[in-house]
Amino acid sequence: MNPHRKIGDVILQAEAISLSFGGVKALTNISLEVREHEVLSIIGPNGAGKSSMLNVINGVYHPQQGRVIYRGEARSKMRPHEAARQGIARTFQNIALFKGMSVLDNIMTGRNLKMRSNFIQQALYWGRTQREEIANREQVEKIIDFLEIQHIRKTPVGRLPYGLQKRVELARALAAEPTLLLLDEPMAGMNVEEKQDMCRFILDVNDEFGTTIVLIEHDMGVVMDISDRVVVLDYGKKIGDGTPDEIRGNADVIAAYLGTSH
Ligand SMILES: Nc1ncnc2c1ncn2[C@@H]1O[C@H](COP(=O)(O)OP(=O)(O)OP(=O)(O)O)[C@@H](O)[C@H]1O
Numbered sequence: 001m002n003p004h005r006k007i008g009d010v011i012l013q014a015e016a017i018s019l020s021f022g023g024v025k026a027l028t029n030i031s032l033e034v035r036e037h038e039v040l041s042i043i044g045p046n047g048a049g050k051s052s053m054l055n056v057i058n059g060v061y062h063p064q065q066g067r068v069i070y071r072g073e074a075r076s077k078m079r080p081h082e083a084a085r086q087g088i089a090r091t092f093q094n095i096a097l098f099k100g101m102s103v104l105d106n107i108m109t110g111r112n113l114k115m116r117s118n119f120i121q122q123a124l125y126w127g128r129t130q131r132e133e134i135a136n137r138e139q140v141e142k143i144i145d146f147l148e149i150q151h152i153r154k155t156p157v158g159r160l161p162y163g164l165q166k167r168v169e170l171a172r173a174l175a176a177e178p179t180l181l182l183l184d185e186p187m188a189g190m191n192v193e194e195k196q197d198m199c200r201f202i203l204d205v206n207d208e209f210g211t212t213i214v215l216i217e218h219d220m221g222v223v224m225d226i227s228d229r230v231v232v233l234d235y236g237k238k239i240g241d242g243t244p245d246e247i248r249g250n251a252d253v254i255a256a257y258l259g260t261s262h
Pocket residue numbers: 021024025026044045046047048049050051052053093
């Protein structure tokens with residue numbers, strides 16, 4: 001944990017969220033808070049509802065009950081692009097990149113919502129469009145340097161090893177300059193060294209840009225190491241919420257993890 005970073009007020013509250021798919025209750029009455037500048041981990045066994053929770057936060061799923069309050073504004077429904085415009089960026093459990101496109105072009109797609117001019121404006125105001133393009137490039141170059149991926153900028157993403165693809169996905173999310181960054185298993189499938197790199201980048205992002213981070217992760221060592229707080233889900237219910245030390249000593253959490261592969 002970074003001693004220099006100051007955790008602020010609550011920026012997002014999920015209030016009594018319930019979500020089901022047909023007969024499957026993915027989330028039952030879940031409330032949680034996210035505080036500005038913190039690293040919050042959501043953990044739990046497979047199928048616990050972790051990805052569903054992120055999907056509710058960024059408007060991919062609309063819960064049947066409950067609401068999300070983001071920066072003081074309550075909503076029960078929001079579209080993912082509205083969430084993005086409000087500063088919520090996201091990476092996915094299964095990498096969502098354009099495999100045939102270069103690293104650079106993939107990261108540029110993360111800037112789309114920052115581009116103000118539309119097609120007509122681009123035709124009419126050539127100069128302004130040029131300036132915007134240059135500013136976008138500069139921001140993307142900054143991220144490429146930050147995540148140390150200069151050497152692969154021209155490489156098609158599909159040719160990269162998995163660990164680097166995950167890093168490119170993080171770069172694409174950062175290109176949107178998010179306030180709140182949601183990471184769904186950013187270290188899944190990585191070897192120890194790749195995990196260490198990813199942990200360092202996540203903490204650097206949090207430290208350098210003050211980005212609030214909510215991440216889902218199965219590796220308990222990683223979770224306990226990098227999180228300010230941890231929320232534990234099990235069968236769609238919240239069974240724990242606290243600091244890593246509090247979670248380690250939580251009897252319900254220990255019971256939920258006994259007999260599983262985690
Ligand atoms: N789009 C969907 N349609 C139907 N059922 C869904 C859908 N999304 C999630 N579910 C169900 O909701 C439950 C929670 O799934 P979710 O993906 O949120 O779990 P998870 O904690 O992310 O699991 P994992 O660790 O395996 O990624 C599961 O039973 C899952 O099958």
